[in-house]
Amino acid sequence: MSRFLLLVFAALLTGCFVKPPSQETQRAEPSFERQLLDVSSAATDSIHVSDSAVPLQQLQHLTQATDLREVRLDQTPVTDEEAEIIASIPTLKIVNLPMSELTDEGIAKIASLPKLELLRVGSPKITDAGIAKVSESPTILYLHLLNSPVTDDAVDAIAAMQQLESFYADGTQLTDDGMSKLVKARPKLHIHFNDLHPAGSHADHSHDHDHHDHDHSHDHGDHDHKH
Numbered sequence: 001m002s003r004f005l006l007l008v009f010a011a012l013l014t015g016c017f018v019k020p021p022s023q024e025t026q027r028a029e030p031s032f033e034r035q036l037l038d039v040s041s042a043a044t045d046s047i048h049v050s051d052s053a054v055p056l057q058q059l060q061h062l063t064q065a066t067d068l069r070e071v072r073l074d075q076t077p078v079t080d081e082e083a084e085i086i087a088s089i090p091t092l093k094i095v096n097l098p099m100s101e102l103t104d105e106g107i108a109k110i111a112s113l114p115k116l117e118l119l120r121v122g123s124p125k126i127t128d129a130g131i132a133k134v135s136e137s138p139t140i141l142y143l144h145l146l147n148s149p150v151t152d153d154a155v156d157a158i159a160a161m162q163q164l165e166s167f168y169a170d171g172t173q174l175t176d177d178g179m180s181k182l183v184k185a186r187p188k189l190h191i192h193f194n195d196l197h198p199a200g201s202h203a204d205h206s207h208d209h210d211h212h213d214h215d216h217s218h219d220h221g222d223h224d225h226k227h
Helices: 004-015 032-040 057-065 080-086 104-111 127-136 153-157 177-183
Strands: 045-050 070-073 095-098 118-122 141-146 166-170 192-194
Touching: 032 045, 032 057, 057 080, 080 104, 104 118, 104 127, 127 153, 153 177, 177 192
Parallel strands: 045 070, 070 095, 095 118, 118 141, 141 166, 166 192
Antiparallel strands: none
8 A cells, every 4th residue: 555545544544634614614603692792882783592592691681782673582481581671672673582481471571662563472371461462562563473372362452453564373373263354354464374374365465574585484584674
């Protein structure tokens, strides 16, 4: 065996030929602490933590983010205690908490934000009573409920949100009959129910402004009004 082949074999054994890191690896998501610093320094106005759960005690520091426009915590089980902190940031327009543990009281606090336009929440503890509180918001344009025991009893409250442009429901206890009732009450409302447009709904209405890829995963990203 030639000296060159021996060197190659040795290199393979010792792991010298390591694949360079992929672009995905190189683009690791900034930590919550890093993003919070960026908001505090006005480098950005949003916090997106998609890959991990933020320790709840760290969320106490959100009070420093006085100019925060958007908070997205995909894996964090936010409770009513943290909801009180989020509700204390009057600049927030987008709140995305798909894995929360909010109760009706907690979602009501967040829905009271004076500039809130998009609310995406999942929690096994949110009921029709909580949605009745959400419906009192005069500013919410986009509402997405997922994995929550909300029933058809909430339809009247949702329909009463005259400013509402888009409603999504996934993994709830809403039924086809309930969606039919909502379609009749609000024929121009853009509705997605378990990833489908209910019959007769306004399917041609512009989609939620943050659905960049429109893959129906409802990530609710940048909400940059491009659509």
